[in-house]
Amino acid sequence: MALKDKLEAVLNVGLRVPSIMLLEILYRWDVSSFFQKIQRSSLNNNPLFQYKYLALYLHYVGYILSLVLLTLPRQHLVKLYLYVLTALLLFTYIHTDFILDYVRSELDSGYEEPLYLEPLSMNRFSTALLAQLVVCTLCSCVMQTKRVWLFSAHLLPLVARLCLVPLETIVFINRFAMIFTGLEVIYFLASNLLVPYNLAKTAYRELVQVVEVYGLLALGMSLWNQLVLPVLFMCFWLVLFALQIYSYFSSRDQPTSRERLLFLFLTSIAECCSTPYSLLGLVFTVSFVALGVLTLCKFYLQGYRAFMNDNTMHRGMTEGITLLILAVQTGLIELQVIHRAFLLSIILFIVVASILQSMLEIADPIVLALGASRDKSLWKHFRAVSLCLFLLIFPAYMAYMICQFFLMDFWLLIIISSSILTSLQVLGTLLIYILFMVEEVRKEPVQNMDDVIYYVNGTYRLLEFLVALVVVAYGVSETVFGEWTVMGSTIIFIHSYYNVWLRAQLGWQSFLLRREAVNKIKSLPTASDLQLKKYNDICAICYQDMKSAVITPCSHFFHAGCLKKWLYVQETCPLCHKQLKSQSQPANATAVPAQDILPANPNPAEAGQGEPVAVAAEGDKTVTQNGVPVEGSQASPSANPNLELEGKAEEYALGPQQADTVDSVYLEGQVAGLSQGSGESCLRHRQPQQSASSPAAATSTACGAEL
Structure with missing residues (x-):
């Protein structure tokens, strides 16, 4: 923000503060007590204070004036303050009777000769002239006009004294100067009498247009930001x-x-x-x-x-x-x-x-x-x-x-x-x-760092619950045995619902999910060393080597701790998103025989460039792409030769290079056959190095975000 914009923002706030101050004074002002004081004073005989309702109307006019000052645009507000400042300068100069005091001093001295012959008269004249020049200069600067003569009426008595006009005549010249200044003020007010009406009319027209186009809410937000x-x-x-x-x-x-x-x-x-x-x-x-x-x-x-x-x-x-x-x-x-x-x-x-x-x-x-x-x-x-x-x-x-x-x-x-x-x-x-x-x-x-953190969180959550329970018990006892209030009962009800009931419900649900996750992990079979050696892969959640792992019903291997963290969030496999349910079989039983588990990273030279590794077996085969089952991928065992023949036909029809392109598109990502039960085989093609955008990366990121 530029310096000019900052100054305008400060000016926009500073010029509106007096309007709020005026509202504060009007709110604190008791009109009835004010008139009671006047009735007990000597001002009671003044006709101005005989009309109480006129003062009440002026009280309301003050409110309207404050609101106008509050909502007036900044440019018009600056002009208004300049006019008020000029009026204050003129009023202060007239109210102090500075020129009149000078004239009286000259009358008292009785000296009518040239000023330069009398040092005291010269000093009085110089002081009065300097004060009048300062007032004229300030008024012309504030009003931003070069017509200095508009504010120079009070120079007439000084000019007359300089011209050796009789002192009695100077008194009438001073009165004429005061009347002329008052007429100037009246003319200025009369010429700008319709300005408030025109401003109100323009503001009303703009408000109607804004409300019709944008609505009342947009109008309120605009005024909020502007003011x-x-x-x-x-x-x-x-x-x-x-x-x-x-x-x-x-x-x-x-x-x-x-x-x-x-x-x-x-x-x-x-x-x-x-x-x-x-x-x-x-x-x-x-x-x-x-x-x-x-x-x-x-x-x-x-x-x-x-x-x-x-x-x-x-x-x-x-x-x-x-x-x-x-x-x-x-x-x-x-x-x-x-x-x-x-x-x-x-x-x-x-x-x-x-x-x-x-x-x-x-x-x-x-x-x-x-x-x-x-x-x-x-x-x-x-x-x-x-x-x-x-x-x-x-x-x-x-x-x-x-x-x-x-x-x-x-x-x-x-x-x-x-x-x-x-x-x-x-x-x-x-x-x-x-x-x-x-x-x-x-x-x-x-080891079990997550369990330790869970126990720490659970301990202070339990303490929070106990503190909230004590507050509710104290509030209920105070309501029953003490003074009953609607506000107190409402606070007790809100406190009981949010700080007791919802906390208890959330804590119990967290405990149930954790217990169910632990039971599921215990029900899953543990992989043997031979199975881990043949699987030859890292954990898809933490990307670390697996010295021990559990096997899901969909034949995926994970660390027990990593899978438990995942199950705290959702009850699906991180790779294929199949539902994981608790099994009744022993924890050490193997779900898949060791000979049916293929290496996760087969040698591409043995399988052929761009061709999937196929192992003949019985049972259904599920083809997955990026860890998600591909729709329509279920096929019978007899469909495998057809798939192989179709690949060869495309290779002969398209040529070697185009066939490699088709194979690379077809085999992009991970194509995994998920076996169910013993005797089933897998149709799998794994890239040598797992990319950062693999499903394991997405799974690890999602698991970390949830935890």
């Missing part, structure tokens, strides 16, 4: 808060203690959320503060790389919406300042707990990925571990402080439970990170 409402309300609230702090310290002579500063901070925030406008300002301020904290967290963990793949979920809006819902539900703006500060402290604790949870959501995948990688950077590991330690200690400290300062009730128990859950989740993340680092240090991988 930059979140930034506008945040700036308004910060100005309000700064004024509150300044008014406090300007009335205090003694230094404030640390406890007093905390109380001052809470009471100032409570004073600055007594209206709907200031409450919205606080909501957007909290959202931007949360966004800043989460952005710093990302930057601390990943540096500038964090801004390349930014997550749209962590924008701080969750914390702001939480504050708004709690403030509206508890009637925050209707309370007294002390009660509002007390309630606001509890709400801010909830917001801080939500920010800590969002920080954990950011840090958890980064820490685990760092532990599983081979990155040796100590600085990266230090940043990750230090942030996790902060997220482990600070929520526990916050829960301790809540217990120290407040009496325990259901709402505070929810805050404390949220802090405890955050600490438990961080503890589980750190334990898994330590396990990954231990596995990295060891030369050989840790």
Whole structure:
């Protein structure tokens, strides 16, 4: 963004802040109490204050004016502020009676001779002339006009004094200058009287066109982006808060203690959320503060790389919406300042707990990925571990402080439970990170590492479930034996459903899937050394050599641990996607005789270039392409000679080179015959080296993503 665009954006926000301030003042202004004070004062006899309804109408006109200032386009808003600034300069100069004071000083002195003969008269004249020239120059610069004479009417008394006009006449000249300036202002207002009407008419026409073409939602989004409402309300609230702090310290002579500063901070925030406008300002301020904290967290963990793949979920809006819902539900703006500060402290604790949870959501995948990688950077590991330690200690400290300062009730128990859950989740993340680092240090991988990680996750998930159960039990007991409220019952119901029922259901389903996967692995036969030697292939999931393996019903070999991870996700074979069901046969029984299992990588020279390796056998043959059964590939044993003869016929008809091309297309990928039962054979052609896009690679990638 260019510097000009940045300045325009700042100007767009800064010029609209006074409109929100005016709305705040009008909301706080009590018209009835204002007129009661006037009736008790000497202004009661003034005809202007006799009409109460006129003041009420002016009150509503103020609201309309504020909304107009809020929605006015930036170009017209700049012009309006320039006009107002010029009017203030003229009004200030007239109101101070600077020229009139000069004329009175000259009358009192009685000196009517040339100015240069009297030093005092010359000094008074020079001061008045310099002040008038400054005002004229400022007004012409603000109005961007070269007609300086429009603002020079008050120079007439000075010119008259320079021309030795009698002092009594100079008084009338000064009055004429004031009347002339007033007439100029009236003429300007009259000539621009229809400007607001024309602007409103143009705006209404554009709004109707936008609504007809794009709809109300597009109109609302356009106004939201044009007015930059979140930034506008945040700036308004910060100005309000700064004024509150300044008014406090300007009335205090003694230094404030640390406890007093905390109380001052809470009471100032409570004073600055007594209206709907200031409450919205606080909501957007909290959202931007949360966004800043989460952005710093990302930057601390990943540096500038964090801004390349930014997550749209962590924008701080969750914390702001939480504050708004709690403030509206508890009637925050209707309370007294002390009660509002007390309630606001509890709400801010909830917001801080939500920010800590969002920080954990950011840090958890980064820490685990760092532990599983081979990155040796100590600085990266230090940043990750230090942030996790902060997220482990600070929520526990916050829960301790809540217990120290407040009496325990259901709402505070929810805050404390949220802090405890955050600490438990961080503890589980750190334990898994330590396990990954231990596995990295060891030369050989840790056996059953997935089971250990599952048990760690299951332990802290169980602790989370117990904490949620305690919160529900406390809330139910408080509702039954204490004061019953609709809001409390609703919170208990929502908490019971999401944090108790859904967690219990999810945990039980995970346990059942794991137990079923273990039973399936135990039911599969284990491959013997002879079978592994004849199979002569790697595990299609992890791409590692197989010293031990299990055999699926579709005669595919996998590591038992790799296949178990796959079965946690889905109950199909990773290669052919056939359904895997538990078998009742013993675990050590072999599904296929050793003589029927062909090598996975046969020598192409023995089989012939471009021709499939065929072994005569009985039973059906299933041809697969890239690990997936090809439709219509079932054939009887008698069909094999026909396939071979058709290949030869194509070779003689097309020529050797074209026949090789047809064979390479026909045999692209993996063509595997999957035998079922003993005595069946396989029709298989395997490439010497498996490509990166093979079905095993896809299977391994999918398995890793799911795990």
